[in-house]
Amino acid sequence: MATKGRKPIIVGNWKMHKLTAPAAELATAVKNVLGGLPELEVGVAPPFTALAAVAKRLEGSKLLLCAQNCHFEEQGAQTGEVSVPMLRDLGVSHVIVGHSERRQYFGEDDALVGKKVKAVLKGGLTPILCLGELLSERESGRTNEVVNRQLRGALAGVAVEQARTVVIAYEPVWAIGTGKVATTVQAQEVHAFLRAQLRELYGGVAEEIRIQYGGSVKPDNASGLMAQPDIDGALVGGASLDAESFIGILKASR
């Protein structure tokens, strides 16, 4: 919100959904409402296979084209992988890194996520660094310890000038795709903790770094979350797959 001095950034993560035609259609619907939402930065992260089709629809638009993952090398013998220069070539500006599904199902650890963050920055794009605790970690009182380890692991070696461009997405794993949204108090507590860690790492620049919340964000819970002093936007999964619900979230987030 304007009073925080940080422009909220809301990104739809489409995960492994949508063929090229429906992807282009959804991106067009979102693009068409952006004129009325100048106070927000908005992006969509289609699957790799739909990036080119969506990019074509977005020509001349402010809607950000985001990718869901990348490899840390620029090129090489990495069958099935996609590099940052390849994404930039398609018009991608932001790359989601370290999503909990990558950590859980593809074994990504903090060191690998850190390499990807640095590769994205080196390529001149913006990383959206995801972190968040499992339910068992929250229940055993380890939330802060876990997110701090993930934050510091991923940002090790990232200089202050680059850090100011990074977007952090706090996504409690137990709230992703489950319909269980963190309460505004739970979310704000972790966001404030993360900002305090960023202050230790980067001083006053921490006030510029956007921290999104992610985990079952919907049109009816978005405004309460966005009103929190350290919540600067949202990373939206399920509710971003439908134009009406994603646009509902955007409108509720103004």
Ligand code: PEP
């Ligand atoms: C996500 O996967 O980043 C996410 C937040 O998903 P959902 O909104 O469906 O919980």
